[in-house]
Amino acid sequence: MRESIIMLITAAISTLGFSILFYVHPRRLLVATLGGVLTTAVYLIAGHFIGGELFPNLLAALVGAGFSEIMARVTKVPVPVYMVPCVIPLVPGSGLYGTMFNFVTGNYPEAASAGLRTLQVALGIAGGIVIASVLGIIFRPRLFIRKKR
Amino acid sequence: MKFPHFLTTPTGGVTRASAPAAEGQTVPTDAGSILSIALDVGAELLRAGGEIHRVEDTVTRICRAYGAEAVEVFAITSLITAEVRMPDGSFATRNRRVPTAYNHLARLESLNALSRTICKSPISAAEVEARLEDIRLYRPVPEWLCYLGGMLATGGFAVFFGGSILDGLAAAAIALFLTLFARLRPLRINSMVKSLISSFAAGVLSVLCVELGFGEHVDKIIIGTIMLEIPGLSFGNALRDLLCGDTLAGTMRLIQAILQTLMIALGYMAALTLFNRLIGGGV
Known part of the structure; x- marks a missing residue:
């Protein structure tokens, strides 16, 4: 429990940091940071109940990206303004490190399994983003309406 | 549902009164x-x-x-x-x-x-x-705040992945250097090479920090800095483009993301290998 709370707090700090680094307008910082915390919370809860890597990441990315799509429409800004910061806490930095470290120390089976886990996380995130964007495109005013000549 | 005014103002960033077209315009x-x-x-x-x-x-x-x-x-x-x-x-x-x-x-x-x-x-x-x-x-925030942003992001992630407060501080210090390097405008080198150099430097600095007693876990500090190096979400964005029908752009982004990640991995691996040889598996 204590670990989860620390993770939520640090996720908020990191998301805020990344939002500043990606030049999110100061007015949007609050929502972007909240999105990062939301994504982490979903990831932790799903990890507790489902386990594994693929589905917690997919669910968390789906909720984070869905939150961005909704907030983008509410505040009338492009979706990436929220989407980029929201999904940042899921990026598999730890898995990438595990892969590299085991590769360098010659522990190849462990390196391969860490690498595949990292790939699984990446696929989960991509899947979540894709589902949310596709839903976002469906519920969007029509793009190419051609005038009848 | 009613949202506060500052959230729903449609014009973000620059606001400029719409002047009527002048003579000849x-x-x-x-x-x-x-x-x-x-x-x-x-x-x-x-x-x-x-x-x-x-x-x-x-x-x-x-x-x-x-x-x-x-x-x-x-x-x-x-x-x-x-x-x-x-x-x-x-x-x-x-x-x-x-x-x-x-x-x-x-x-x-x-x-x-x-x-x-x-x-x-x-x-x-x-x-x-x-x-x-x-x-x-237009600059949304003063320049120095970007460095602070990089430090917060990296330090936060070092603690997020299980590091101590000291690890977070060490990672933040390294992030200051990395952000500085990333913003060197006159240095016109290819972004792949830039990734390689900066991740090698980050690896070396992380190990040095721990050797000097500033920080406890090399792995947590390195993970924090990796998060800063990895192009944010490029993999997810690439797949999104691919699946939404922009096949060519998606493929380009995907290959770019994979290459960049490989370069980052190569940089860190070089740093880790170097210290493995020097210290003897101590890292």
């Missing part, structure tokens, strides 16, 4: 000028990290707002090409090369607002140029 009606304006906005949008479909959509909408009859746009991550035909049968074709793209989300927001303004009521070419210049010069 008329709304353009020829195909070339219209396409030029639309591509200016589109190219800035692509540079600020806009999605491919957003760029294509924006160019189409702006051309139509100025009265174009048919618009054909095709964009990939580094090029926009478009043709517009006017009701009188005249047409124009233009290309715009976009060398580098990075996430500048406030600019994205301002450009979106500008595009909305143009679509609502077309303005003169000079006016669009002036607003684009405003958007280019």
Whole structure:
């Protein structure tokens, strides 16, 4: 429990940091940071109940990206303004490190399994983003309406 | 549901009173000028990290707002090409090369607002140029705050992945250096090589920090700095482009993301191998 709370707090700090680094307008910082915390919370809860890597990441990315799509429409800004910061806490930095470290120390089976886990996380995130964007495109005013000549 | 005013203000970033067109500044009606304006906005949008479909959509909408009859746009991550035909049968074709793209989300927001303004009521070419210049010069936060942002992000992630407070501080210190390196404008080196150098430096600095007693876990510090190095979400964005039908742009982004990740891994691996040899498996 204590670990989860620390993770939520640090996720908020990191998301805020990344939002500043990606030049999110100061007015949007609050929502972007909240999105990062939301994504982490979903990831932790799903990890507790489902386990594994693929589905917690997919669910968390789906909720984070869905939150961005909704907030983008509410505040009338492009979706990436929220989407980029929201999904940042899921990026598999730890898995990438595990892969590299085991590769360098010659522990190849462990390196391969860490690498595949990292790939699984990446696929989960991509899947979540894709589902949310596709839903976002469906519920969007029509793009190419051609005038009848 | 009622949202507070500061959240729902539509114009993000730059706000500029819409001045009535001055003498001699008329709304353009020829195909070339219209396409030029639309591509200016589109190219800035692509540079600020806009999605491919957003760029294509924006160019189409702006051309139509100025009265174009048919618009054909095709964009990939580094090029926009478009043709517009006017009701009188005249047409124009233009290309715009976009060398580098990075996430500048406030600019994205301002450009979106500008595009909305143009679509609502077309303005003169000079006016669009002036607003684009405003958007280019606009800084949402002071420069020093970006360094603080990088430090917060990296330090936060070092603790997020299970490091101690001291690890977080060490990672933040390294992040200050990395952000400084990433912002060296005059240093015109290829972004892949830049990734390689900066991740090698980050690896070396992380190990040195722990050897000097500043920080406890090398792995946590390195993970924190990896998060800063990895191009944010490029993999997810690439797959999103692919699955939403922008196959060419998606493929380009995917390969770019994979190569960049490999370069980062190579940089850290070089640093780790170096210290494994020197210290003898102590890392």
